[in-house]
Amino acid sequence: MPGKKIEISVIIPTYKPKDYIFTCLESLSRQTLSSKKIEIIIVLNGCNEPFYTKINNFIEAHKDSNFILLHTETPGVSNARNIALKRAKGRFITFIDDDDYISDCYLQELLEISDNETIGLCRPIAFYDGENKELSYRITKVFDKYADGKKHNFQIARKFFSGPCMKLIAKDIIQDRQFNTTFKNGEDSLFMFEISDKFRFIKFSSPNAIYYRRYRTNSASTKKRSYKKRIFNASRLILAESKLYFTSFKTYSTKFYFTRILGAIKAIFLG
Known part of the structure; x- marks a missing residue:
């Protein structure tokens, strides 16, 4: 969207996506924050078709949202995120996995509480795919304990910093740092540690800003x-x-x- 100030760049890496990705993209198209302030960068990595066409068809049907679809032949979530980081124009960055989704007020609430030294954190809810019940999730307990509308030293929420999702990070915090593509596991934790020299505070959203984390039996994270x-x-x-x-x-x-x-x-x- 030329001439518009992008506040948030949403980064979604995806590899041979299932239909879950459309639940994710639908949740982004419903955000209460103006679509003029959001860009949603989807990076399809590895195999191209039929996935590119399916996602592009979704984008064509949702032209009110600022979706950007990129493709790289190189598979890997870290490389995909790095490509999106280079392309991102937003003052803030948020990462979403393609099989997860967010509540309608997610971006708006996180934008209201985040700044160049403070990372906004949401309420995470975890669930097993196909089961209509919330799982016990240790970082949800951290949210429930400390979500009081005040700034806190980020140390109280260290469990949130094993990965880049469920938060809004100022581009000034990330700077030109990237995910290490030589790691197959642990690169998320390494990235979050690397950028931790540029922030000291966190602030929790209201319980209405939710990141829904889907667990699947055969997913890479459960193997x-x-x-x-x-x-x-x-x-x-x-x-x-x-x-x-x-x-x-x-x-x-x-x-x-x-x-x-x-x-x-x-x-x-x-x-």
Whole structure:
């Protein structure tokens, strides 16, 4: 939309998407925040058809929303997100997985509470695909405990920072940092740790701004890796985060660094 000020760039990486993606895109087309302030960047990675045509047909039927469809032959969620980050024009960035969706006021509420030093966090609700019931979700408990409309040190919500979704991040916080494409697991945590030198506060939305996280039995996030692979990945993650921390230890939180290291070690035993 030429000449319009984009407030939020929504980034959605997708690989051989199921029909879940249209639930995600429908939720974005219903946002209470003006569509003139939003761009929705969908990056189809890997296999092109018939997925590109299906998504493009959806976009053609929803011309009031600012959907942008990109394609890369290179598969991988990190590469797809990096492509979108380079393309993004918004003052703020939010990431959404293609099988998740958001409530109608999600973007508007997060925009109202976020700034260049504060990351806005929503209320997450997790559910198993095909089951009409909410799962017990540890970060939902964090929201329910601290959502009081006030700014907090981000340390109280460390569990929210294992990944980039469920939040609104100022582009000035991200700067030119990107996801590490050499990792197959743990790149989300590494990215969030890397950008943690540029923010200190979080603020929770009202309970109405919801990120619905869908769990599927055969999804990549629910498949366990071998013990050997878990050790290898955790070792690389610890090395990468340690390099960041000790290169600029005055700008990174020591407490947050050690919780990241403990989290990587814990992942070895829990899968």
